[in-house]
Amino acid sequence: MDFRIINDETLPKIMELWDYCFEKNDTPFFKWYFNEYCLKENMVLGGFDEKSGNLMNMLHLNPYTINLRGRDLKLPYIVGVATAPEYRGRHLFAPLLETAFSVLRAQGQAFVLLMPISAGIYRPYQFDYCYYRHRYEMPLAALPKGDKVSDMSLHRTGLEKVEVFQKVYDTVTAAYHGVVKRDLKNWLHLLAVHQGEQIKAVLVKRGEKVAGYMFYSIDDKTFAVQELMAEETAARDSLLQFARQHVTEAENFSWLAEVWDKTYLHLQDQKYAGSLQPFMMARCINVRQALLQLTDIAADVQGTLSLLINDKTLPLNNGLLKLEINASQINIKSTVDMQDIEMDVAAFTQLYFGQFSVQELAAENRLKIHNQEAASLLDRLFPKCHNYINEYF
Template structure:
């Protein structure tokens, strides 16, 4: 009976593995399941399969020759406190309607987590359709995306609608020089304003423009005296929606007003209606705890003994001695008594700066709670996040 259950399905950790095992039409299968579950247009789905699929890792679950469930890992290079970190963005988690509630999604999540652990990935992240789906797998909300449509309307309500001399230009695929300027402009702002963000390049914006174009949108540059002061990546296949908007803080209202002048006719919802809308958020999870702890940084040498519990990744369980300084970090297994004890979800919230003070104190196992709190205040990996990628 156990053998029969084991053979009921088979999980493949890449498209190549699936093909090697005789699933020759795996790419066509995931294309169909993507459209069935997400309802994207042919244009957007074609963009994803041209620009993203060749570079990502797709986990699939087949029952006989039928694709039942899939999960995509899209690789990004993130700037984390001025260091470069490789992390996978989980997207495309889908199960065929008639195969749901059989635990297939959970099997793929656990398989992907173990694969990322073995690859030494410090953490992973996703944008959930509902937070409750991923909560049991120790993902926790660390970032809510900005509602730039609402910010545009706020700028108008303030009454600052006079012409300030700025102008809007739409980026074209052939404008390589503007992509270079845009890359330098964005990297400079993100480096100053945020701790964690996806590194930008001209290739990044080539892909982003193709993505926005696939939704009948684009990238709008706002210039003042021929100097770039802000931009927005926007979609228009279902009304006007800003995917990302970056500007110098001093130019915020001017950039948003210029965008409003250009696109206000596509704003189908009022400001009050939009308040009740779904708020896109990013959830994160520590994957390889040792790799994650090694990415922490402190101005002075500090030491912390942490006991971790992880029900999904066995290797993360144990007591670890972390030492950090300007020169770097070291992590070793230890038999020392822990100063801090928490499950992997608590540690995720803690080090991304999202754990409440009282909850922090509950994790501390020694009497000198204030001294441990002081150490923790120096160990955040970063709480100023900017992660807006759709796929």
């Protein structure tokens, strides 16, 4: 297989495969993605048949900046993974992914993100979930009626008020971890896609101050929340009351809320309390680089431990590392000491992202502890976090 970074000459083959596997070429998203975004903002890798020159498979690397361990970190979001039907069943994804990893490591990247169609496709390559959501699916009328807050008002609005949405988003997500730092370009891309897909918007105000917004759609009798950001609980409840008022236009309600959302406490029927929904996967592609990027280390986190990392796909990640932590700095070097902790790169990724603690991963046999003092140190180096992300392309 011949791997290539896609250019304008080979882009039509990418477009044809996308049309076959994902959105059709007459849909708003397809038109926006390939006219305004693809190759202008991202990088695409393709695997080609060396004899025929046909495109065999592809993946797209869309750039984002997320806040990770107190640092704004640029990393790619893998989308558009597809294999042409005539080449399926040949296990061609692995070499394409390995090529992508090599390119990204050379660029200094430490992590990648991915939203899977099926986790089973990507877990063999040691991707794992670092983001979860709380899924609500219920009859629209089952939403709580609630009490109207006297100084709160609702205002339907167009999608052109970028600065209003951005201010609320930045305020709400300031306390979140792993969240995308949306700049003006990100917002313009997002709202352009929403416009094409006929997503609607509503603001909630307390007095004259905007306290939240909701992007939503009404399709096939379902009121679907695309994104709800509220600076206070009363603002969230007002937006949900707004949704409930659409019982003449819709019958059902769908929302992927933050994993810590407590709306279920106000529901009258417990069967609609919702469920935990795995959302976004991540993978570390350069363990040393990831450790060197740690800057948000508490001053009282001090000590030494030996960490053994196993990576089946990227042998360069394999190794026994000594971590020396002192004065909010970390020093890393190879060692022949006995390992204190051992784990695979998937568990390391989940630990780094703060999705699970050392003890939680150990309880599920995702890592092995040989030294409890070292485990305590590693837990303090990587405290658990409130992860949130809501990007789809």
